[in-house]
Amino acid sequence: MKKVIIIGAGPGGLACAMLLAKKGYNVHVYEKHSKPGGRSKALELGDYRFDLGPTFLMYIDILKEVFTKSGFDLSQELELIRLDPLYKLTFKDYIFELKANPDDNEALFEKYQPGLGLAYRRWLHDQHIKLKAIKPILEKPFSSNKDYFRKDVLKALPVLHPLKSVYQELRGYSKSAYFIHALSFQAKYLGMASYQAPSIFTFLPYLEHELGLYHVRGGIHQIHEKMMRLAQSLGATFHMNKSVRKVLVSKGQAYGVILENGEKVEADDIIINADFGYAVHHLFDESDLKKWTPKRLDQKKFSxxxxxxxxxxxxxxxxxxxxxxxxxxxxxxxxxxxxxxxxxxxxxxxxxxxxxxxxxxxxxxxxxxxxxxxxxxxxxxxxxxxxxxxxxxxxxxxxxxxxxxxxxxxxxxxxxxxxxxxxxxHVHLGAVFNLSHRLSQMLNHRPHNAFEDIKKVYLVGGGTHPGSGLPTIYQSALIVSSLV
Ligand SMILES: Cc1cc2nc3c(=O)[nH]c(=O)nc-3n(C[C@H](O)[C@H](O)[C@H](O)COP(=O)(O)OP(=O)(O)OC[C@H]3O[C@@H](n4cnc5c(N)ncnc54)[C@H](O)[C@@H]3O)c2cc1C
Known part of the structure; x- marks a missing residue:
């Protein structure tokens, strides 16, 4: 049975652990903390419980897929509550309380300014088409520039408007500042401003408005505590409070890890869920890196x-x-x-x-x-x-x-x-949403799921393709589990 080491029990590492354990791999997860979830774990202060990081859960289809492919039913394992209202947006002199039903939001925008309801409808309609075009692109790994000529990428081009920003694209629907802010503040989920984020991402609020925002009973961190238990039930072994010091590499190929306590553990494949920027700076000998050297990484833009x-x-x-x-x-x-x-x-x-x-x-x-x-x-x-x-x-x-x-x-x-x-x-530069999502750092320009520099190393989590944010992180685990 192939042995796989996963460095980090964050959302990406946990999803990989479930998927690979289900396939019969001998999975070992090494996690520096005592609790799973990484930036998405529980924070307990006395009798109070908090989510350390993520609180917006959307596009749950990908999480469902991870559970289904691992042999579980998401709705049986966790209680997901669809939120209504979605959120309250407080501007200097106006408050929008956006609802779960797009018809209500259309009326709400129309009430604020006649004509905005129609602009909202046009926007929703276009995002539906955009998401359909982008989905296949995000589901597959990128391994070279040739991938830009794939059928799915070429087919999506007419709706992507790659040279526009989220802000510019929204101005095409209305010049109303509050309308634009209400449908573009989501660029912050990527750690970016709306005038920087490529217009591809106008579909983010669509995921909330059309497909819903969810709370998980007990907090979003419950997903990750549950994932660890389910992966264990499938045979994965979790080594908590065990930090990895280095990935062991010979002739360009990884063969194991060395832990902080000096212990050496060998494996067939190594999956890195630890923050990518941190990994480049700490988990490899610089001489083993070719493309993603610390120097090159430091020239990149971070969130x-x-x-x-x-x-x-x-x-x-x-x-x-x-x-x-x-x-x-x-x-x-x-x-x-x-x-x-x-x-x-x-x-x-x-x-x-x-x-x-x-x-x-x-x-x-x-x-x-x-x-x-x-x-x-x-x-x-x-x-x-x-x-x-x-x-x-x-x-x-x-x-x-x-x-x-x-x-x-x-x-x-x-x-x-x-x-x-x-x-x-271990978040490089404290940039919690990882490498920024400008086009020059996405798709083939983002670190690949099959790490370019070292054979037998795979990347999962917010620092690799498709990107930061829970749905895309779970997607990266689906990609990695198929690549391994
Ligand atoms: C404040 C905040 C709010 C966010 N809000 C949202 C939101 O609302 N919705 C959303 O979708 N996303 C949100 N995100 C973004 C993203 O979903 C989370 O950051 C997510 O946890 C990232 O997952 P990951 O798999 O990349 O790994 P991480 O969560 O970074 O986990 C990596 C794991 O690796 C471990 N590790 C690191 N180094 C080592 C080592 N040497 N040895 C062993 N283990 C190691 C870490 O301890 C950690 O457990 C938010 C993030 C933050 C910080």
Whole structure:
């Protein structure tokens, strides 16, 4: 039986472990932490539970496929709750509460400005066509420039508008700033601004509006805890609290790993789920790398980072499940962010899952997650100081905006800065959404699922094809499991 080592029990590594264990491979997962899930694991603070990272779950078909191919039924294993409303978007002088039914959203946009309802319908219609064209491209690996001449790629070209940005494409439907922001803030899921993200990604909000956003009872991290248990039931072995120091390579081919404790473990194939930027800098001898050397990687563009504030409060609140509070001058804020400047007028995201899901906080209490997109570690910021400043500013803003008190009710609190992402989760530059998704770093230009530099090494997760974000990460596992 072929032996496979997976470095990291993040979403990509876990999905691979399930799929390969089901195929009968002898799967060994080495994970530096005690818990599975990576950036998508549980954070427990006293009696409160939080998702460390992802809270937006969409396009669940790919996750379903991972479960089905592994012999399980997603709906039997986890309770998925379809969200309605989707989210509340708060602008300087207007609030949109987008709903699960596109008809309601059409009416909502029309009410804000006559004509916008029709623009929304046109947009939805075009995204349906776009998604159909893109899907086959994202499902297959890219291994050379010849892949750009594949039938599926050529067929998709007329709807891709590769030279336009998300922002430019949306302006073709309406010049209304709030309409554009409401359908383009999702570029932040890629750690990018809408004026940078290629227009391909206008389908992201379509996935939410047409196919739905979900919460998982107990938190999104439940997916990953469940995946580990299911992979174990299929025979995969998890070595928790075991960090890999290096991948062992001989004559351009990997044959095992050496652990932090000095132990050597051999295997037929090595799958890397650890952050790609970290792997290039730490898991290989530079002499084994040809294309993806640390020097070359450092010339690439990376996503933004996030400042996280998790609060457990012994009080209940009326916030929505997902709320996005836009800065007063959103365009300027995006420009500042992309130019590595910390802005005083920042946007933030408020996640309030305990209103819907009582398992996340004790009775009469709330768990509140605040995410502020901030520059990655290329920016010269002292996060020890800056995190405290932004934490106080955002709490004051919430208290003033909603006329509530948070401070007297805080029982537990944790802050995660870009530096923490780097140190604790091995995220290169703290760029939590990995290599940026500009066209020059996508498809064949993104690190390949079958690693170009070393034979018998495969990449799974947000740093490889098709990209960062849970659906594409699960897709990368489907690709890798077929390549192995
Ligand atoms: C704050 C935040 C919010 C996000 N929100 C969303 C969202 O709402 N929706 C969405 O779809 N996506 C979201 N994402 C993006 C993405 O889905 C997650 O980051 C996801 O966890 C990335 O998965 P991954 O498989 O690439 O690996 P990771 O989650 O990075 O896991 C890699 C694993 O490798 C381990 N590891 C690293 N080095 C070693 C080593 N040397 N030895 C052994 N193990 C090692 C790590 O400990 C970790 O467990 C968010 C990310 C963040 C950070």
């Amino acid at each position: 933004v980072s996030t400042l996280m504030i998790y609060l457990g409060l012994n009080q209940t609140y009326d916030f929505s499940h997902h709320e996005i509070i836009f800065s007063k001058d959103y365009n300027q804020y995006l420009k500042d962010l992309m130019q590595n400047h910390v802005s005083n007028d920042f946007s933030y995201y408020l996640h309030h899952p305990s209103k819907l899901d009582s398992s996340l906080a004790p009775k009469g209490c709330s768990s509140l997650y605040i995410l502020i997109p901030v520059p990655n570690l290329k920016a010269d910021v002292d996060w020890e100081i800056q995190a405290k400043v932004m934490r106080n500013q955002v709490i004051k803003d919430i208290e003033d905006r909603y006329q509530v008190q948070l401070t007297p009710y805080i029982q537990v609190e944790k802050i995660i800065t870009p530096t923490d992402w780097k140190q604790d989760e």
